Amino acid sequence: MKIVVTVKLVPDTNAEKRIDPGTKRLVRVPNETVLNPFDEYAIEAALQVRDARADGSTVTVVAMTPESGKEIVRKALAMGADDAVMLCDEAFAGSDVWGTAIALAAAIKKNGFDLVIAGSQSTDAGTGALPGALAEYLGVPGLTYLRKLAVEGTTIRGERETDTGFQTVRVEAPCLVSVTKSINEPRYPSLKGIMGAKKKTIAQWSASDLALSVGSGGAKTELTAQASPPVRGKGKLVEAADAVAGAQAIIDFLKEKKLL
Amino acid sequence: MQHAIAFVEQKNGTARRVAFEAVHAAKLVAEQLGGEVHAVVFGSGAAAVAELVKAHPATKIHVLDDAACNGFLIDPIVDVVAGLAKELGGAIVVAGNTMIGRDVASRVAARLDAGINADVVAFEVANGTVACVSPKLGGLTITTCAFKNADFGVALIRPNVFAAKTDAAGNGEIVALAAPTRAYAMTIEADVDEAAAELGVEEASVVVSGGRGLGGPEAFTTILKDLADSLGGAVGASRAAVDAGWISHGHQVGQTGKTVSPQLYIAAGISGAIQHKVGMRTSAVIVAINKDGNVPIAEFADLMVVGDAFAIVPELTRGVHAAKG
Numbered sequence: 001m002k003i004v005v006t007v008k009l010v011p012d013t014n015a016e017k018r019i020d021p022g023t024k025r026l027v028r029v030p031n032e033t034v035l036n037p038f039d040e041y042a043i044e045a046a047l048q049v050r051d052a053r054a055d056g057s058t059v060t061v062v063a064m065t066p067e068s069g070k071e072i073v074r075k076a077l078a079m080g081a082d083d084a085v086m087l088c089d090e091a092f093a094g095s096d097v098w099g100t101a102i103a104l105a106a107a108i109k110k111n112g113f114d115l116v117i118a119g120s121q122s123t124d125a126g127t128g129a130l131p132g133a134l135a136e137y138l139g140v141p142g143l144t145y146l147r148k149l150a151v152e153g154t155t156i157r158g159e160r161e162t163d164t165g166f167q168t169v170r171v172e173a174p175c176l177v178s179v180t181k182s183i184n185e186p187r188y189p190s191l192k193g194i195m196g197a198k199k200k201t202i203a204q205w206s207a208s209d210l211a212l213s214v215g216s217g218g219a220k221t222e223l224t225a226q227a228s229p230p231v232r233g234k235g236k237l238v239e240a241a242d243a244v245a246g247a248q249a250i251i252d253f254l255k256e257k258k259l260l
Numbered sequence: 261m262q263h264a265i266a267f268v269e270q271k272n273g274t275a276r277r278v279a280f281e282a283v284h285a286a287k288l289v290a291e292q293l294g295g296e297v298h299a300v301v302f303g304s305g306a307a308a309v310a311e312l313v314k315a316h317p318a319t320k321i322h323v324l325d326d327a328a329c330n331g332f333l334i335d336p337i338v339d340v341v342a343g344l345a346k347e348l349g350g351a352i353v354v355a356g357n358t359m360i361g362r363d364v365a366s367r368v369a370a371r372l373d374a375g376i377n378a379d380v381v382a383f384e385v386a387n388g389t390v391a392c393v394s395p396k397l398g399g400l401t402i403t404t405c406a407f408k409n410a411d412f413g414v415a416l417i418r419p420n421v422f423a424a425k426t427d428a429a430g431n432g433e434i435v436a437l438a439a440p441t442r443a444y445a446m447t448i449e450a451d452v453d454e455a456a457a458e459l460g461v462e463e464a465s466v467v468v469s470g471g472r473g474l475g476g477p478e479a480f481t482t483i484l485k486d487l488a489d490s491l492g493g494a495v496g497a498s499r500a501a502v503d504a505g506w507i508s509h510g511h512q513v514g515q516t517g518k519t520v521s522p523q524l525y526i527a528a529g530i531s532g533a534i535q536h537k538v539g540m541r542t543s544a545v546i547v548a549i550n551k552d553g554n555v556p557i558a559e560f561a562d563l564m565v566v567g568d569a570f571a572i573v574p575e576l577t578r579g580v581h582a583a584k585g
Contacts, residue, residue: 019401036515097376098369123515124397127378127416133364141335141445147509157449160333161510163462164271165454169333172447181516182509219412220375224391227406230539232560235554240567248576250526250547251583253563256398257545259466259524260317260583 001045001057001114002150003171006104006134007039007076009069010124019228035072038119040186041179046117047080048184049151058082062107064092064100065209070202077197085111092205096219097129104130105137106210107252113138115156116176120145129177141175147182155249261390261411263295267341267364268313268354269497269518273305277463278356278417280316280424284384285417286354287317292385295351298322298344299432302337304330310434315549316424318432324439330451332444333506334363339440342371348391354389356461357416365414376411377405377518381421393420398519398538418521454508459494461511464492466524467540469513470501473529473550473569475508484528488578496520496540507522514539528569532557549573 005035020027043061050057061076063083065070073084087103095103108116115175116138121128135142147166148159154173159166161180189197207213240246254260264286267277283299290297292466296319301310308562313321322344327334341364345351353368355361357379369376377392384391384404391406392415407413462468468488488495496513497506513520514536525543532548533556536579541544541560547567548561554578556566565572 016342019397053353077355097366098373101370117276127376128362128514129366129369129376129378129416132363133370136338136367136370141333141392141411142363143333143369143446145359161359161508162451163460163510165452167333167448167452168450169448171505175445180509220408220410221377221405223410227402227404229395229399229402229542230415235546235562235564237558237564238566239553240565240572243568243571243575245570246549246565246567247579249574250549250563250572253547254549254580255583256564257524259545260359260580 001053001055002230003050003057003059004108004111004113004116005039005042005059005076005081006116006118007043007061007063008036008122009033009063009065009072010036010122016098030252033072035075036119036122038121038123038181041078041181041183042117042119043079043081044184044186045149045179049115060085060111062104062111063087064095065083073202074197075189077195077200077202079187080179080193083200086202086204086205089206091213093208094219096221097127097133098220100209101130101133101137103207103210103212104134106212107205108138108209110205114173115151116156118176118178119182120178131176135176138176141171142178143169143171143175144178146177146179149177149179149183261350261352261388261407262293263351263412264290264293264346265341265345265353265544266297266298266299266318266350267337267353267361268301268309269356269358269360270301270303270305270309273308275309275312276358277357277418278358278361279524280313281419281422282354282356282417283313283316283318284424285415285422286352289352289354289383289385289424291388293388293390296320297430298348300341300344302329302340310387314431317430319430320435320436321432322437325436326439328439331448331550333446334360335444335446335447336440337364338367339442340370340437342368345372345412348363352407352413352415354415354417356463357418359462361416365416369414372412372414374410374414375407376414376416378416380417382535383415386521395542398515399542400538420465420522460498461494461513461520462518464494465490466526467495467496467513467520467522467543468493468526468528469498469530470528471498471530472500472504474501474506479570480507483570483577485571487526487577487580490577491524493522493524498536525559527557530557531555532560
């Protein structure tokens, strides 16, 4: 089975992000870029499926990233993925969900796939729209928000989180699944894995390799304005003498705000 | 782009609250484009929900009340919504930013080769071009993104932003949709509601969240749940509480969970580190209860009460009940 995992670079989850007031763009600090946390669950899920099958199945990591993202791709290889494809091209800069999904779909088709595993969202843009759009462009069913995944032969079974509980769902490969953080505990790359990753293949494909013209020129959405929200200042602080006084302070405040 | 299609999410005859908000958001855009509002209601119980949609401003309400569709995930809905958009020739598709809403919208967008804007809080229409205003990066910046020279566009609206007043009666015409005839690959084998009556945190107008300071899982199903119920809200949680296994990930608010923006956010025993802050800082009013008055949330809460959440929360619930009579 050919398993493909999509990964993305995002600003570090724990770093306070800042917008440059001049350029109105996110200030990107090189050392604060990490592998999208949700993608680590996707990689781990892929490795578990591959290792359980033990039939020569492979895990390929696909990332749309400038060359500077190589370290992140290497981390996925160090965790145990077999090889990687980086979509590096100036033409991809400024891609929106549409442009990204089209480019990733073209790359995944070129690589070949039976099962695509994606993180359910990214921690930067966080639209959560990529897995669905990617499945559509790949022309396969998409099982989203899985917290459990089992593959038997070509049958994919999963437990899907919903807003009110869960669903058990089934589909035949080829398909795409997206996973949530409940699905597993991603492994840390071992020293052996880190050393081994250096020998693994990282292919670099451009837009012309994929016969594509996407990116900001081909994006379907266009940023026309950007504004800073009002700064949220420090509010009222009440030291509660006891529980009743603490609760009363909140009740009074809620009444004042017409919330009660 | 001339018309607007609202996806009315419902399950077994109960509509999501944001579903009606989608109809009103669709109306806002269609009005300025000089087009019609088409609502789509799908699945078992759709006919009952369609009756409720009549109290909202839709020109036509397309209904498929067919239990046969319940066993497939979203594929039949995508076929219907994308098919209707093509039939109309140009339309913006509006759905709530919920799990199903995102799934349907993302596939419809790809099917129509359209752009998608998520977490939309306002629309701007000028010269026939529709732009969506959305907070990004956890409210750090507010962007306006236009659909470029497009016949189609897809917008996922943030719940609790577009008011769904029922006085704007549309008395829309009910149109029966034909059931899709193609075979679908995805099968739902079981659908389990763990908390049927519970509102998702993304949609709730009040969210009561707990964190590490609550020390264990019990508080989430007892005192926090009671307070949330008294305010008609939902229970949320910090990453620490979810990672400790005290409550399921569906309740997590923050960068690796959900982004919420309720009228009132109550944080009990949550320090408010950046990872949590970006998921809730656009809430209208934030109240924090913490033993330590120097935690990060004190810097941006509208009211910070320094005290024991375990003792204050039940008192607060009693106070809310008393105030509501």
